Amino acid sequence: MQSTHETEPGPFPAALGAALRSILGDRGYLTDPADCAAYCQDWRGLYRGRSAAILRPANTAEVSASVGACHEHGIAIVPQGGNTRMLGGATPSEV
Numbered sequence: 001m002q003s004t005h006e007t008e009p010g011p012f013p014a015a016l017g018a019a020l021r022s023i024l025g026d027r028g029y030l031t032d033p034a035d036c037a038a039y040c041q042d043w044r045g046l047y048r049g050r051s052a053a054i055l056r057p058a059n060t061a062e063v064s065a066s067v068g069a070c071h072e073h074g075i076a077i078v079p080q081g082g083n084t085r086m087l088g089g090a091t092p093s094e095v
Contacts, residue, residue: 012052016073020055023065030054039080051078 021029030036031053041048055077057063070077 013073013075016069016075017053019069020053020066023062023069024055024057028056028058028062030056 017029017031023029030039036051036054039054040051055066057066067077
């Protein structure tokens, strides 16, 4: 069963992107759709979503700085754990 609720990523402020890249570096700030794809679907491939960016902080300082930057720009974040459950709840459905 394919999810019918797919959305396009919304506008993402360039200043926020620059701040996040500065905080996380290239390894922790993903925007290429090919790089983001694995984070936007459940492990079974039944639920798919979209996201303007994937953040992969390496430590608590990067988590804190990233959350703060997103808050300053009014951008919501959706934390994702292992993406291993069967309900599709870890799949982003809105940006």
